[in-house]
Amino acid sequence: MVVKTYTVAFEGVEARLVEVQCALAPGMPGFAIVGLPDKAVSEARERVRAALAALSIALPMKKITINLSPADLPKEGSHFDLPLALAVLAATGIVPPEEVETVVSIGELSLDGRLIAVTGALPAAMTAAAQDCALICPKSCGAEAAWVGAGSVFAPSSLGEAIRHLTQAAPLPPATPGEVAVATQPRDLRDVKGQERAKRALEIAAAGRHHLMMVGPPGAGKSMLAARLPGILPPLSPAEALETSMIHSLSGLLSEGGISRTRPYREPHHTASMAAMIGGGRGARPGEVSLAHNGVLFMDEFPEFPRAVLETLRQPIETGEVVVARANAHIRYPCRFLLVAAANPCRCGYLGDAARACAKAPNCGADYLGRVSGPLMDRFDLRIEVPAVSFTDLDLPSAGESSASVAERVARARAVQASRFADHPKLRVNAEADGAILEEIATPDAEGRALLTRAADRFGLSARAYHRLLRTARTIADLDGSEAVRAPHLAEAISYRLSAT
Structure with missing residues (x-):
């Protein structure tokens, strides 16, 4: 029995890995996929058969079992087609096993062997880079996956190109990132x-x-x-x-x-x-x-x-x-x-x-x-x-005012916040500040504290509302270019808090 293993990124921002194991054993010819596959994954065996036949590659007259591990993780989607095909090719010796063991791959196979785009190429590239592996994905996904920049991304247009790349018959150049969309401003x-x-x-x-x-x-x-x-x-x-x-x-x-x-x-x-x-x-x-x-x-x-x-x-x-x-x-x-x-x-x-x-x-x-x-x-x-x-x-x-003028003030206020939270990587803007950090950056002056106390007593503000007022006042002060939170900043924040209730 021959078992060859490699990994494929499962869908999800917190990417999980699925190992594709191919075993060849004597017996009646067959192609089984196990490991909680859905209908799309189960049908992959027919797509793999057709794609290999289009390349004039005959499957061995043996029983072929594909195991998607871990078995308790549901597998769905067509992006397992390319990993399944490469696992079979590695098990039969057509592709060097050591080559497929060091790559992450995703892609849907058409019946003639072309690779079709799938979702999740960018998270897959992130997972591959974290595992110190290269990524093989359809050509139409290469520009997206290449944005990671931390690992090699190869984007063949067909299964044949992927085989020639892994066998070093015709190595593919690394994919390049796509274009950065230029923001337009039709709404002012x-x-x-x-x-x-x-x-x-x-x-x-x-x-x-x-x-x-x-x-x-x-x-x-x-x-x-x-x-x-x-x-x-x-x-x-x-x-x-x-x-x-x-x-x-x-x-x-x-x-x-x-x-x-x-x-x-x-x-x-x-x-x-x-x-x-x-x-x-x-x-x-x-x-x-x-x-x-x-x-x-x-x-x-x-x-x-x-x-x-x-x-x-x-x-x-x-x-x-x-x-x-x-x-x-x-x-x-x-x-x-x-x-x-x-x-x-x-x-x-x-x-x-x-x-x-x-x-x-x-x-x-x-x-x-x-x-x-x-x-x-x-x-x-x-x-x-x-x-x-x-x-x-x-x-x-x-x-x-135009949006451009307002955006300049917003950018300056955001720059102040970026500098303020430089030592707190989880914080980016004032609305995220809490606890001791909020007290440090938004403690009002004496007049502002008195105003805030009167507002809290008169309108019955909750603890959440109290802290949100401080955050809003801190932002108003940033827009005003003030290092301290003063009474006018708090007064404006309170006026927004009590409107439309």
């Missing part, structure tokens, strides 16, 4: 007329990654404002771009192997399920909260989302990660996102307009926003009312 804050307070709130949210709630009648510009938030956020750092791209790679969202320095902007519909928002489904795929990692998650019609979906946001907002727990999989995904929620003041949307409000006003407003629980509402650092814009304001020429 200058397009928004009026709403100066909302624009200020957007600036503060972008500078410190503070969650924002906007409440206003239909047509006031809530969605328009949210869509312009990515334009004032700084571009992703190389480390952040790689983090975000790994998650998008698992979901097949990377375009032609390129990665983007623009922060993601996700806007799920209010009918989205819990699995779509948090993650799950087949293979425990990442949800919207993870796809918005390092970017913006905009939830329009916030109270219309199912209550269970809204409540599941509470833990990811606090921890910056989500664990997709299923009976056969526990996968941890990062989800440090900036949550922007928009809501009408009531179901009809015209609570503040006596001429248009429904007969249930004002009770309908409390009932409608009451769908958002107090603990979840407490996690919004900024809450603002977005009033309707008058026709007079719409007729005036645009005189507001």
Whole structure:
């Protein structure tokens, strides 16, 4: 019996390894795959047979058993095709066994031997680099996987090319990274007329990654404002771009192997399920909260989302990660996102307009926003009312600041925070500061402390609200260029905290 082993990256940001073992034994010719394979993996034997036949390679007249180890880990997807084929080729001596034992490989085989793209090439490359192995993946995945830069990535277009590379008959050159997507700026804050307070709130949210709630009648510009938030956020750092791209790679969202320095902007519909928002489904795929990692998650019609979906946001907002727990999989995904929620003041949307409000006003407003629980509402650092814009304001020429001008101030504030948290690699922005670090960087002056004490006593602020006020005030001070948190900074933070409640 001959057994040859090599590894393949299993899907998941926390990549798990699967060993593919091929054994040849006397007996009736057959091709068995064991180790909890799903239908796609079981059908791989037919694709492997057809691909080898297309290359005029005959399988030995022996019983072939493929074991995917560990056996208790469910295997699914077509990315095991290439590993299965290479294991058979190594066991039959067509490919040197020592060559396949030192590579990680993924790829789907077509019936004529071509390699078809699969999801997860970037995490697979990360896993290969960590194991000090090279990665073999389809040509269309090479540009994506090469972004890791810590290991060799070879991208054949067919099984034949992979065989010639491993046998040194025609070695392949290492794959090169794809293009960095150039950010465009079609949406500018200058397009928004009026709403100066909302624009200020957007600036503060972008500078410190503070969650924002906007409440206003239909047509006031809530969605328009949210869509312009990515334009004032700084571009992703190389480390952040790689983090975000790994998650998008698992979901097949990377375009032609390129990665983007623009922060993601996700806007799920209010009918989205819990699995779509948090993650799950087949293979425990990442949800919207993870796809918005390092970017913006905009939830329009916030109270219309199912209550269970809204409540599941509470833990990811606090921890910056989500664990997709299923009976056969526990996968941890990062989800440090900036949550922007928009809501009408009531179901009809015209609570503040006596001429248009429904007969249930004002009770309908409390009932409608009451769908958002107090603990979840407490996690919004900024809450603002977005009033309707008058026709007079719409007729005036645009005189507001451009996104570029606001982005410069946001970038300076982010640079201050990067310097402040240089000795704390897990902290990036003020919204993540807590405990002793928060006390050190956001302790207010005497006047500010007195103001904060009066606000806490009068409005019954929770401990969470108290600390979130300090973080917001610290960000406002950073935008103001102040080293200390003063009373005006706290007063502005308190004004946002008490609005739209």
